[in-house]
Amino acid sequence: MKPFTYARAGDVAEALRAGAAPGAKYIGGGTNLVDLMRETIEQPTALVDVTGLSSDIKRLRGGGLLIGAAVRNTELATHREVRTQSPVLSRAVVAGASGQIRNMATVGGNMLQRTRCAYFYDAGGSRCNKRNPGQGCDAIEGFNRTHAILGASSACVATHPSDMCVALAALDAVVHLDGPGGARKVPLTELHRLPGDHPEVETVLDRSELITAVELPPLPWARRSTYRKVRDRASYAFALVSVAAALDVRGGEVRNVRIALGGVAHKPWRAHEAETALIGGPATTRAFRAAAEAELMAAKPLHDNGFKIELATRTITAVLSELAGGTR
């Protein structure tokens, strides 16, 4: 890895000052960034450690939670209120990585972790438009079993690997940012971009903008929510398809529903089509399946990943049926 300097920021202002230097990058737990530095894919010349900033979870007036960007994944998953108010979030976090990695990983870093596309990782030997814009993409005709079926482009078919973000997308979480231009808020569903012609631009963040927190708006009915991750082994593998969902059913009718998908797109995929199809309709397996199919109408399979369409459809259906039937 390229030589770099390291400094620990004491407060947000200090972080922003250091983060504005050319070649600087924020570092959370380092579980993704350090790997990418070893592979020479990331080559920062200065690391600004932001794990000392806002590492608590606060209750907001009017309900809702404000989760500091430096909160560790483990802490988030085991937080009492998170577990009871938004089980989907707790379950999504523990479905990711391993215990050791979750102990290190931060909320901010988790949001900005980069794709696991094998061609992206192969800095020496493969073409990738993320690493070298305009170079071409070796995944489109290569191994793409784990790649995107929704919202991909001819420049990039990579997926966003985070489990946590899928739950946050379903919960309408809002990301708090601070930067040279001042503080602002962005809905999580708008934080990550689809690849389009510029897959190297992965989020709407400006270069030195800092994530300070993520806000969970109150959503009482998200007590009935869950996360289902389908993967190649029982643990320690990224999602082939994952579903975060919350469901509010009364009298057999869907009052409200939230669905987000992981493993299918360049960003956590909020399933608006499916939600719209369901609200006000019957809470039946048949309706769930139809809504899932509606969402996946737009799916475009690659050579190896066509199975994801059926898998996502089935998993959405199963998760909603479980939420409709059970009391969880």
Place this chain on the structure above:
Amino acid sequence: MRGAAPYAAEFAFDGMVYAALVFSTIAKGRIVAIDTSAAESAPGFVHVMSHYNAPRMKPMMPWASSEKAAGNDALPIMQDDRIRWNGQPIAVVLAETQEQADYAASLVRATCEAEPATTSFAQAKANGTETAMLGGQPVHIEIGDAEAALATAAVSVDATFHTPYQNHNAIEPHAVTVAWHGDELEVHDASQSVAHNAWSLATMLGIDEHQVHVTSPYVGGAFGGKFMGTHQVLAAAASRLAGRPVRLALSRAGVYRLVGGRALTEQRLAIGAARDGRFVALIHTGTSTHIPGSPHPELAQFVSYSSYATDTLKIDLQWAYLDMVANAAMRAPGEAVGSFALESAVDEVAVALGMDPIELRIRNEPATDPLSGLPFSSRNIVKAWRAGAKRFGWERRNPTPRAVREGDWLIGMGCGAGSHMYAREPGGSARLTLAGDGTVEVAIAAHDAGMGTATVQTQIIAEQLALRPEQIELRLADSALPGLVPGVGSSQTTTAAATTVAAKHEVVAELLKLVRGDSPLAGLTADDVTPRDGGLAKIDDPGRHESYASILTRAGRDELTIDASGGNPTESEQYSMYSYGAMFCEVRVNAITGETRVSRLLGSMDCGRVMNARTAAGQFRGGMIMAMGLALTEETLYDERTARIMNPSLAEYHIPVHADVPKIDVIWTGIPDPHAPLGARGIGELSMNGTAAAIANAIYNATGKRVRQLPITLDKLL
């Protein structure tokens, strides 16, 4: 755990530098130029070696090309501008720290001229295949007309099976630390073949075998992947060039690029059976990927040589040549993937006949070896089947696929047979020094790659000489020690067993020569006495006893040293010798997502005498877990456009994790083999075999889906 065991990458020398490799990124071609200027000005840079300045060396010597050859190919190492595979090392960068070496290596720029390469299996087959060779013989066997018998059989199965490339993933990546002392080379290696490696390094570097000293006291897993490799040669050459000791530890990706693993196979498995289940035809043919000069055939067909009685037999293996890294021996090479095909097909025949698959196997038990006609030394697989079936609750299995369900989970049971040929190396020898205080030092060129070899050897010697284990000091994995026992999985224990038996006879004979006239043993011959209580005693009159210490002291001797050799393994010329396993599996397959979870595994083994129940059970469980990876998750993503391995990482190459592995039950018949030294046949590779088929057959029983292509990932079950 104290971290006190030194591994190869933990030995340090004064002035030592660290190595990082630069790998080729094309499959075939020529290096036009290597620009090292940026690397040379990187912090900590010490030296760079490439084909421009590497010392002249002989090419690698592949396994079995001579007594101590142990390479995976016959290729020159950094001697010319040729690129022969994608991932070949083309430069070694040395620096003061590992991080500096890695960084400097990332700055090396090679300009290469690509040439058309054979990178896909289809293309390799289209180029024309060659009949595989084993021991100088083509792998082609025909007994009777198997195709005709198949065509007229009452019931037949004729299917094609595919198994993918797989890579070695020992927990300790390959590493070596080397230092030159004048013309003498000291090597701390992670190896299962120290004597071979000393000889190989000497031969390649053009020095005398005795000038190279290789030790490998602790090895973090070997599995057939840690014989003589490219990296030891590169480290020694770079060290000579730089005039500094060198540590070369392969990154995980480096292991994938350099070491190889299982070759890809395509296998045709056809069985014709009479209505009563008797096999009238067995055909096992196919193609494995290969590179010229590689000593490892990936002989999947071997399992069909002597597993079942059959009227007719046809065996054939073709090699399809690709421009890629040579494959390596990998735990139960050939057999692991071959038994998947054979034992899946047997299950298919059972389904076609409507017969219990265990019963079908028992009906096809051969009386003598189907190929050689030799008697079996000891074959109790039927006992293993019966005991296993009872313990596993096989009678509760519903033979109808998709009949057992619990919520979303489909439940199924399956079984498969495994076997592994007995092998004993001819070169096994040991030096045993009996000291005046009655303790023994035993030096033997065996290896302990985590299997518990040291424990078991100590135990065997203690038992043979009637000593307590703590009275024995064992030295192993040192090329200066006598003996030539590579840790070839299962053959190591058998070889050492023979050596130990020989050593016992030598010790008795030599001690009797020292016995004085006033000894209780006076006048007795070797036939009369046996080791007992730390000395010798008359067999039928144990009261006549004298301790080793007393014999030596009274003879005025400080110690007694003997060299013993196990001699040639003639037993395997007289008998067909195999270990056997009856493997059982229960799976749960999610009806919605296709996810498979192995919920129970049982291995019922017939492996001769078990020397140590704990280490044996560990070997069996480990093999079964590795076979779970083979069946369900492991696959090297080898990009057929570029011949590049795309998942050289434990994050993306999926070995089973703890959450995948159920409690594994292991039992054994415990019947010693009357024709094997100490009754032991060796166990290290056995449980790899049959297990993948047991899993696949259980999946069939659960779902009604027959998957003939590994790994059985969920998309194949949707």
